Amino acid sequence: xxxxxxxxxxxxxxxxxxxxxxxxxxxxxxxxxxxxxxxxxxxxxxxxxxxxxxxxxxxxxxxxxxxxxxxxxxxxxxxxxxxxxxxxxxxxxxxxxxxxxxxxxxxxxxxxxxxxxxxxxxxxxxxxxxxxxxxxxxxxxxxxxxxxxxxxxxxxxxxxxxxxxxxxxxxxxxxxxxxxxxxxxxxxxxxxxxxxxxxxxxxxxxxxxxxxxxxxxxxxxxxxxx
DNA sequence: GCGACAG
DNA sequence: ATCTTGTCGC
Numbered sequence: 001x002x003x004x005x006x007x008x009x010x011x012x013x014x015x016x017x018x019x020x021x022x023x024x025x026x027x028x029x030x031x032x033x034x035x036x037x038x039x040x041x042x043x044x045x046x047x048x049x050x051x052x053x054x055x056x057x058x059x060x061x062x063x064x065x066x067x068x069x070x071x072x073x074x075x076x077x078x079x080x081x082x083x084x085x086x087x088x089x090x091x092x093x094x095x096x097x098x099x100x101x102x103x104x105x106x107x108x109x110x111x112x113x114x115x116x117x118x119x120x121x122x123x124x125x126x127x128x129x130x131x132x133x134x135x136x137x138x139x140x141x142x143x144x145x146x147x148x149x150x151x152x153x154x155x156x157x158x159x160x161x162x163x164x165x166x167x168x169x170x171x172x173x174x175x176x177x178x179x180x181x182x183x184x185x186x187x188x189x190x191x192x193x194x195x196x197x198x199x200x201x202x203x204x205x206x207x208x209x210x211x212x213x214x215x216x217x218x219x220x221x222x223x224x225x226x
Numbered sequence: 227g228c229g230a231c232a233g
Numbered sequence: 234a235t236c237t238t239g240t241c242g243c
Binding site for chain 2: 045046047048081082083084086087089090111112113116117118122123137139140141142143144181
Binding site: 047 | 234235
């Protein structure tokens with residue numbers, strides 16, 4: 001199998017450069033209770049096709065959660081995947097897709113972590129700063145931190161901590177299904193992020209915004225290849 | 227020094 | 234992320 005596989009060794013020079021840029025962006029992150037009146041909720045996701053990346057944004061009405069709009073952008077991917085630096089690989093194309101939206105969302109749910117990151121700048125936080133928009137992260141796997149397993153019933157949650165800080169919540173959004181890792185990204189707080197994930201996770205593990213973005217990524221993939 | 231490692 | 238078969242349950 002592949003449980004002992006190693007990731008390709010990242011270039012030290014590149015890591016150093018990205019770490020510096022990350023620090024500058026991190027200082028701009030604002031964690032607070034959002035003041036918006038939530039009407040439009042967006043979700044985004046990216047998929048890859050060879051050397052290119054396809055990013056999708058969907059906008060849903062809240063609390064109805066009906067699709068209002070969906071857009072996509074297809075472009076080249078410049079950087080390799082390095083754990084902890086995912087945003088540098090995906091955000092450029094995500095920003096391009098975002099700019100095609102006709103409706104400006106009040107909040108964006110991102111597939112990945114917010115501050116539940118070794119340096120508190122996951123892709124949700126970085127994208128939030130780049131777009132100056134409230135964001136929150138919804139990841140399927142932990143990147144950093146420790147946690148207990150939440151109870152098996154939907155709604156159960158346990159804290160994700162790192163270096164003594166509460167950086168996210170491990171939330172069971174569906175009975176007996178692996179939990180999701182939720183954390184505020186930018187212009188957002190832990191309580192609101194946690195509440196919104198549970199409010200938008202209907203009959204699936206992933207909340208509707210992220211789930212639909214993932215769905216449309218698959219749909220647009222065929223279109224993008226031509 | 228030995229693992230872990232978002233998408 | 235992507236590569237991949239069959240299989241379990243609502």
